[in-house]
Amino acid sequence: MKWRKAFHKTPKEEKMPKKILLSTFITLFVFSFSGILPEAWGKFPDKKIKFIVPMAPGGGADLLARALAKYVNPYLDGKVYVENITGGGGSIGFREGGKAAPDGYTLTMLVTRIPC
Numbered sequence: 001m002k003w004r005k006a007f008h009k010t011p012k013e014e015k016m017p018k019k020i021l022l023s024t025f026i027t028l029f030v031f032s033f034s035g036i037l038p039e040a041w042g043k044f045p046d047k048k049i050k051f052i053v054p055m056a057p058g059g060g061a062d063l064l065a066r067a068l069a070k071y072v073n074p075y076l077d078g079k080v081y082v083e084n085i086t087g088g089g090g091s092i093g094f095r096e097g098g099k100a101a102p103d104g105y106t107l108t109m110l111v112t113r114i115p116c
Contacts, residue, residue, distance in 0.1 A: 045105065049080045052100075052108045054093020057084045061111045 051069055055061040062084060069080045085093035090111055097108030 051082045054090035
């Protein structure tokens with residue numbers, strides 16, 4: 001008889017699909033209005049996007065950042081540029097990225113090293 005209890009739904013479990021359905025509907029309803037007034041948001045980007053690489057120019061991180069910028073620039077009207085800020089094993093570049101305004105116009109590349 002214990003196996004029957006495993007398949008028996010409690011009243012709380014029976015209401016769960018209704019809650020999930022209602023929360024999904026509310027989420028879709030709210031996000032359906034997100035595209036109504038895109039003119040009010042303005043065009044992104046309206047200024048240049050700085051891509052900070054906390055390593056020296058010519059390294060692997062720099063080459064990857066420049067390749068990404070080259071790929072993204074046609075879509076953003078050439079407004080992405082790479083800036084190498086070296087020193088302190090990358091800490092100076094990370095500090096500059098951390099001090100930047102949180103407006104989406106400054107990106108910092110995370111560089112990790114794999115020990116051999």
